[in-house]
Amino acid sequence: MVRTIDSNVVMYGHEPKFDRELSKIELMSTLNWYTQNKDTKDAVKYANDYFKKNHKLNVDSVVKNYPTTFGFVCRILNNGGSINEKELIWFNETIVKIKEDLDKPKIDVVVDDKPVQPNIQDRIREKASECIGELEGLLDEYILSKFTSNPKPYGIMHTLNIKGVHTNRILEHWKRIRSDYDNALTSEDEIIKEGYSNFSKTEIKKIVGFCDSIITDCMKVVDEANKTRKPRQRKQKSPEQLVSKLKYLDKHEELISENPKDIIGALQLWVYNTKSRKLGCYNADDASGLSVKGSSIISFNESKSTQKKLRKPEVTLPEVLKGGKVYLRTALDDIKAVAATLNGRLNTDTILLRIIK
Secondary structure, three states: OOOOOHHHHHHHOOOOOOOOEOOHHHHHHHHHHHHHHOOHHHHHHHHHHHHHHHOOOOOHHHHOOOOHHHHHHHHHHHOOOEOOHHHHHHHHHHHHHHHHHHHOOOOOOOOOOOOOOOOHHHHHHHHHHHHHHHHHHHHHHHHHOOOOOOOOHHHHHHHOOOOHHHHHHHHHHHHHHHHHHHHHHHOOOHHHHHHOOOOOHHHHHHHHHHHHHHHHHHHHHHHHHHHHOOOOOOOOOOHHHHOOOOOOEOEEOOEEOOOHHHHOOOOEEEEEEOOOOEEEEEEEOOOOOOEEEOOEEEOEOHHHOEEEEOOOHHHHHHHHHHOOHHHHHHOOOOOOOOOEEOOOEOOOOEEEEEEEO
């Protein structure tokens, strides 16, 4: 699809020129004109023309790395306009940076005589710019048809194989254009009215509608990408990784802690706090068993996991260690002490007394 150059004049008017300081709105409107009608090569040329005229320098090799806005401002100044003090500070600082870049020694980089391939961001930017250009051509045709054609932005996106990663740049571009035209419908500013006087309000509304259709189709592309994208698979941690931060006591007198990795998937965990003399039992919430997060036990049944203080640990603990599952069912109930709930947190005074799978 080939863009019709003459339609740019129909849509945006001729290049704006000033012989005075531009207001903020005038500057924004003028920069918008350059954005719609000129490209990076034009911006580089404008900047180079400015440097040749005012600084006797050729900056073609470095200015291409700077935003096109700088080149467009150079064009405004070359045409006789001027900018306010705040913008001038930014402009002069950019000039200093360009001069510094110009003075830097050039380094020739050779990589096995192979051409450097563009990175993924370059490809995304290039594809998005291609789509934006085609959509602008579609809008040109829409305007030249006196708004009688039936533009289909999604067809262009589909043809160009536009993906979700490309849509951010496309959306940003067309939202900005939509905002400009939408503002033209309600603004009382005479300059803005003059800038869009070649369109009736009905025609401006149709251009806004065209922009809306692009935005809608971009969101359709994003939705399709989300539907086809496979859900991200969480990498499963090993039992050793899960218990790596667990705090417990390795050994106390004749008591030795069991291997903490065996807690993962266990149905029961018996713990003994050597400082408070409290014996506790964690019961798993379901058949998936207990687990560990950080330094805490998780996936346990809070109502069925309790602890009691032992009066004679030297008697009770050996029975818990050697008792079978039938004994362990009522072991805590048989201890004459007040039961307290467990909160899952262990510490360096806690022996991992027994783990039941």
